[in-house]
Amino acid sequence: MAFCIGPFCGKFRDELNDSDSDEDDGSNMRAKTKGKTKRKRPKKERNVASTNMMWAPYLSEVRVLVKRSGVEEMKPVTQLKTPYNQNLSENMLNRLNQLQQVEILEIAKCNLIKIPPSLEELEGLMILTLSYNNIRKFNPELARCEALERIVLDWNQIGEIEPGICSDTTFHRLEVINLSHNRLTVLPNDFPRTAGKALSYVDLSYNQLTMVPSALMECGELRELNLSHNRLTSLPVKYELKKLRKLFLSFNELVTLPEDIGISEKLEKLRITSNQIKRLPYSILKLWKNASPPGQLEELLVDRNPLLVPTITAFEMESGTGGMNRAFELLQEHQKEDTQEQRRLSQQQALKDQEERPALPAPTEEPIFEPMAMAADTTARKEESFLDPWYFGHCLHDQVKVMEIREAEERYLVRKRQKFLEAQKALAQEEGESRGKVSDQMKIFLDNNCYQEYRGRIKTQDIDLFYIHFMMTAKQVHESARAWFRKFVPGGRSYMTKQEWCELCLNHKLDVRQKMMDELWDIIYSDSINPHGLPEAYFIAASQIHDIEERDPYIVRIADALCLDYFEETVDKIAEISAPNNDMMDHDNGRRELTDELSAPVGLRPAAEQLTLLRPGGAMSGAVDSTLELKTLLKK
Secondary structure (H helix, E strand, O other), X not given: XXXXXXXXXXXXXXXXXXXXXXXXXXXXXXXXXXXXXXXXXXXXXXXXHHHHHHHHHHEEEEEEEEEEOOEEEEEEEEEEEOOOOOOOOHHHHHOHHHOOOEEEEEOOOOOOOOOOOOHHHOOOOOEEEOOOXXXXXXXXXXXXXXXXXXXXXXXXXXXOOOOOOOOOOOOXXXXXXXXXXXXXXXXXXXXXXXXXXXXXXXXXXXXOOOOOOHHHHHOOOOOEEEOOOOOOOOOOOOOOOOOOOEEEXXXXXXXXXXXXXXXXXXXXXXXXXXXOOOEOOHHHHHHOOOOOOOOOOOEEEOOOOOOEEOEHHHHHOOOOHHXXXXXXXXXHHHHHHHHHHHHHHHHHHHHHHHHHOOOOOOOOOOOOOOHHHOOOOHHHHHHHHOOOHHHHOOOOOOHHHHHHHHHHHHHHHHHHHHHHHHHXXXXXXXXHHHHOOOOHHHHHHHOOOHHHHXXXXXXXXXXXXXXXXXXXXXXXXXXXXXXXXXXXXXXXXXXXXXXXXXXXXXXXXXXXXXXXXHHHHHHHOOOOOOOOOEEHHHHHHHHHOOOOOOXXXXXXXXXXXXXXXXXXXXXXXXXXXXXXXXXXXXXXXXXXXXXXOOOHHHOOOOHHHHHHHHOOOOOOOOOOOHXXXXXXXXXX
């Protein structure tokens, strides 16, 4: 028996259960078959597809500079950027983590109250910008975004950052973090430590911070730090921002700057407006462009500070960098006064300690010589009273500059001893290689303690003789050693380059050739002194230690302790061994054969030709006694 009622036309209920039909009319009498289901797309795929459709209007491809393995290149990336005041549903924000292709995420001014969840699932996310919102918390989940390079959360309501978000195991690539215009009052002790240690930019301005953690001042790669408009009263004592270029500290309550701020050798801009700073640290002088080596500081803003050292008026005397230069000059003078006072106090204390100390027993053996640590005694005090005006005329009352020259003199004299011993050691080694053994006379030079134990005299070297002649000739022409130096160094710079040294030699009355210029430069200059050039103090020191006419007691004492023969040479002897003489060409006699060695091969003409150059209008005649002429010249 059959009847027709809708889809059940011609079928009873029991027949319908056996049917394979998938028809569905939406009625309560839909057929339910057991063991057979309709094939559907996976839910996750449907969600991703719908999410892509949902965010499609805000997705675009842009080209940005990407750094990978130290190499920078332009690369196309996917960016999600929403317009301002866009109404974004919570459902949309919760599904952001499904946009796996997104590498730049920018949702600004959209009234967000929290950071979208599960962003760590966006494995390629490099830049996160959520500015101008109402976010109140720095989401700890961000610490798991390993590819993040920039975090920009300025103009929000963030009041705290939980400890542990920044650590040695998080943020492997983070370079920029901007949390300005928030409500931060305190930072965790590990902020902003990162695993990659590549952080170069930190902006914490316009918050309510009263202090910052030491970790912030240990970010060795930091290039720019902005802490302005906070409530800071001090900065951490430990300061290691060696690569910093910009430091902004204005509108705080700071009373001092870090004492080691001078290690930021590349600092270009320093702003400390509206603080309570009364004096600048002396190390800031290293940032000055007129320092040696010159710094790179171009901008220093100090307005609205009760500065006393240097005074605030010094900055206001001239506009631009002129005021800064004047202020640094005053600061430099104040530093010298402080150094002198400290030295005076330390000497007083040393004398007091010496008076209280019981007398020492007489030494039983000869002490090891230590030239850089000589005791101050009555002789030393007499030496300090003898200062040749030709060398010290510009600093007779400046103890700091005098000590700089004295220390340079010590360094040069010690170096003469070292070079001699090094040369003798090389000869001893060569002798051992060629003969199979080293003579007893040369064995001492192979000893590691040769510098202290060798008591023989250090023989006069040809280069010493020439330098004596070179310097004493210049002394007759120039007003002072400093005037000689500054004649060839433009702009009052405190160091001389090799090119300027060659110019000085070319303008000397002696005919100094290129090889000799190079040899002399190697004697007076090394990178360890100053990587940029020869400081003025070292130039003066090198000149004075080769002045055997006006013997400085200080140099005489050190040269004698170092067993240097050359300073014992008299003017007569220098003239005798430097003058040309036919007997010197005789290899059988005992006189020194020096003329050939000081002539063309090492950059000099024979002494007779030098005398011709030095005496106006005069060609040398055979009847002239060259030895007498040179002695007369050196004695002038």
